Amino acid sequence: MELSVIIVSYNVKHFLEQCLLSVFNALDGIEAEVIVVDNASGDGSCEMVRERFKPVKLIENTTNVGFSRANNQAITKAAGEFILLLNPDTVVQEDTFAMCLSFMRNHPDAGGLTVKMIDGKGKFLPESKRGFPSPVTAFFKIFGFASLFPRSKTFAWYYLGHLDKNSTHEIEVLPGAFMFLRAKALREVGLLDEQFFMYGEDIDLSYRILKGGYKNYYYPECQIIHYKGESTKKGSLNYVLVFYRAMILFTRKHINSRGAGLLVGIINLAIYFRAFLSLLHRLAKRLWLPLLDLALIIAGVVLLVPWWEQQRFQMQHVYPREYAGFLLSLYVAVWMLSLWLGGAYDRPRKTHAPTRSIVLGTLAILVIYSMLPAGMRFSRAIILITGAWSLATTQLVRYLMVWISPSSFATSLAAKRIAVLGNSNEVERVSKILNLTGISYKLVVSLTPDKLTGDNGYLNHERLAELVRVNGVNEIIFCTQGISMGAIVDAMLYLSPQGISYKIATHEGSSIIGSNSVEDQGELYTLDFKALGSPSVKRAKRLFDLFSAAAVIITWPVNVFFIRKPFRVMVEALSVLVGLKTWVGYGAASPEALSALPKIKPSVFPYIPVKYREKNSTRELNLYYARNYSVSLDLQILIRNLYRGING
Template sequence: MKLSIIIVNYNVKHFLEQCLHSVLKAVKNCSAEIFVVDNNSVDGSAQLIREKFPNIQFIHNTQNVGFSKANNQAIKLAKGEYILLLNPDTVVEEDTFKKVVDFMDGHPEAGGLGVKMIDGKGTFLPESKRGLPTPWVAFYKMFGLSKLFPQSHKFGKYHLSYLNENEIHEIDVLAGAFMLMRKTALDKVGLLDETFFMYGEDIDLSYRIQQGGFKNYYFPETTIIHYKGESTKKGSLNYVKVFYNAMIIFAKKHFPGGKAGIFALLIQLAIYFRALISISKRIIEKIVVPLIDGLLIFAGFWLITPIWENLHFGRADYYPKEFLQFVVPVYILFFLFGILFSGGYKKPVSLYKILRGIVWGLISILLVYSLVDEKFRFSRALILLGTTWSSFAVITFRLLFHWFKIKGFRLDIKSARKIAIVGHSKEAERVKQILEKTQIESELAGFIALDNSDKGKNYIGELNQLREIIRINRIDEIIFCAENLSSAEIIRAMLDLTQLDIDYKIAPPESISIIGSNSIHTAGDLYVVNVNAISKTSNKRKKRLIDIEFALIFLISSPLLIWFYKQKANFLKNIAGVLSGKKSWIGYIPESETFETLPCLKSGVLNPADMFPELTLDKEKITQLNILYARDYRALTDAGLLLKAWKNLDRK
């Protein structure tokens, strides 16, 4: 056995499916075995592996044991001459494994190897090659000097940014997303250190491989896509703490006492520094827009008041100066709180919510105006004029910033994305149908043929005309059919179009998911039939509330209701099961073949079929009903079903 591929998965089912499709194509050129270790995912990953990839060696953990321990579980069973640790959010080329194994065979001094990685938009990922994070290297990285001076041999050591990304280099640290290692090197230096739960374990093992007398290489002659779907968002303070604490573990383990102390101190300073920046940034982001709104509204009252005084009273100083100093700021607070509670400060910007908030502010001002002492009442006309100005100024401010594409001021305008699908007729049509079912706002520009032999009425060009097709048709997004294109062809197309502002997605064969650019955690990067339905956190919450509410109603009414049921014990058990969270009142119709492609639900007492008791259900109808329930969930649907089929609540 030449190669053992190990993939640790945690709640990224659709990315895992795409990864495995690419891996299975690539192992045809290499003697290999594949392990998937699942860390107790709750997204249906285990069902996916068992149903679609039964020949893969599957280890299903009943708890999240962490990245290091999960990998070690498989390494201990691996028989390959080389061990590859591969992230589930990756796509490899068909010849990736052959190329890296051939290189390792030709370089017996090599203990580890990493490859060129790009993100979902085709941009090179600097973590493809890294230096050892010594105290000073870490200091330069944490305080931004490495970003300011990327070509400096002194400041650019963290990502070795001064090295050509298209040439083979000896490096210090391999990226955990694709970490190929010689088994004899691991036998000598040991497996991953399980002290590292997340982050840092790749640095530690890379360093130990070097300490064992081996070399680590960066190998750019093959490229993989890495969607960078980590369990903690890199922009968050939690990520900073977790990652840098992993660096402290590394320092204490490998650096002499004094150096480790300095390193730990630098990291603590970095954490506090990042925390200060993060908190300051959040405060500024929260207050800057309301502050501008307040100033604009005040400016309007300041200009309008003397004009109104001259027109109505014949002099500009009719109202006391306290009106502008104290009363107008109170009005402004009412407007700002109205916008806040209306959701007008949420992103993307909704002009409707802003206008609604100003109206709420006006109503509040008028209510208070009617209640206060007459000496604090000024002009209703000024209030109405100020409200008109406030609406105009605040809306114009948003429109201008949207027009100039200022970050954070994009309007909530749901414009359809213009999409083109690259693939043969049959598969392109299947992907088109998935798009239609996902409820994504999109406009299909047409299909792009792979060559001259497979064109239909919806085709707008060939793959070799991709750049021109994008420009002429103003395409926003390209979807590649992985059934028809190799991973290498997809990656090459993405690399060729790096400079264009285009999103890319890949539709794996025989799947209802379409996976795309940049990150697992970014909304819209995963199109799937259930994309806007029961899988949403808000819908899960609604479903659970409906379950609890009806369970309590049935429990309170049970002294009366129980006499309507033959299986009285089952009725009470079902109430208990729903209240404890082990069951739901509504689940999928049993004996369906779609469970592996739908969001996980607890087993239900009732199901969508109970809505149509007169209907004879075959497999196709069962599948359709389950998909409709999952895709277009409504709390009212559950409530209506319970009221219609309440006599079946004693079902086992």
């Protein structure tokens, strides 16, 4: 057997699907096997592999054993002359494997090979070629000198920045995303070191390959897309800790004691420094908008209350400050709570979430106001004026954010202007997926591949660039039916300076995948889009459970005469109230089937409409409930089941 392709996957179902489709296209004419090791994913990855990719040898772990051990499980079973360790968040070209096999056979000194990697916007990923983290190299990498001087042999040795990215070179470190290895060399130097759980194992193995007398090569004649950040979140605090601790482990293992001690000291310092910066960054990213809204609302209260007193009474400090201060603080809290419940801080941002939230919050405040004692009801006008101020200022902030960064909004004034390249059937399928996601977009142009493809089978880059310019396109979706992956990669590289977003829709796939930057998680449009996956919908469901459970408990003395098993109802209502259960949820299904759905609490009543019981499977009904959830749907099911009684 020529080649064994090994993919370790963890909760990246749709990316794995696209990766496998590209892998099998690239294996045409090659005697090969594909082994997928799943590290206990909870998103239905294994079920997808079994259903869609029968030839794949699937290893299912019951726990996440880490990248190194999972790869070793597959390597021990691999029969290929060459072994490729491939990340699931990659897409390979049709000739990638054939070219790599040819190179390795023409270079018998090669123990390992990697290729040129680009991100989802067509930009070169510098980790395609790397050097070992010596004490000095690690220092320059950790403290940002490599980024400041990206072409320096001294400062950017970690990324070998002095080497031409478009030429073949001997390098030191093969990236874990694409490690094309000679099986003979791997047997001689040993498998991946399982002390490295997630990071550093590629550096360690690359080092041992060189120590074993082989060479590692960077071969840019092949390019792959790497949606960096899918299996792990690169900017997270956990990433900082795990990555740099892996560097410490490598240093202690391979570098002399004096150098190791110095580097360990540097990296330990860097761990706490970078962890602190990461924590600050995450807090600032999460809290800056709520804090800005809070400041604007408080500013409105501080400015408008004295102004209104002056307008109405021609003097200030009319309202008792001890009561007014308490009530105004309560009003501000209600507006902030309404913004949070209304999804104003969810990602992706929603342009008009503040309008709906502030209006509902103002109505809630007016209801509270009407129930207050007469001595505490000072002025409805203040509520309305400050509510209008809050709405105007928070909404203005969103408009400014749309103007500055339209891509961060799901439904914005600046809707995505999308071009789809594919035949009519593929364009229709892509449009269906886009409509299901609920994003705001305008399909400005759709073209069949033959209108843009030259005699060489590749896309005419000049014509494509003109199409983008004339139509103001900011996102291109490539359909792989009729367009080779090589043509797609070349087009992305050519257009990368224009800052366009790209997505790839594989033939008969259920998703459209892309990534807007090397640091972001990939963006996913999928037919499995589910309403229950939205944070705002989950909050609405929980609020419904809270209020309805409270209502059931309060009215229980009356309802005890009308519902069956009233004591069981009371027990279930208490369980819902404290958050142990939800009133309505999925029907009975296998753990794997449920793992592919948004996670909710165990339910008191399953969603099984009577008219669909015989016609539809539980799986279809669960999927329908997840996709089409609404509070009114839960209310209907709750009322119907309460007065029929709880089975059990």
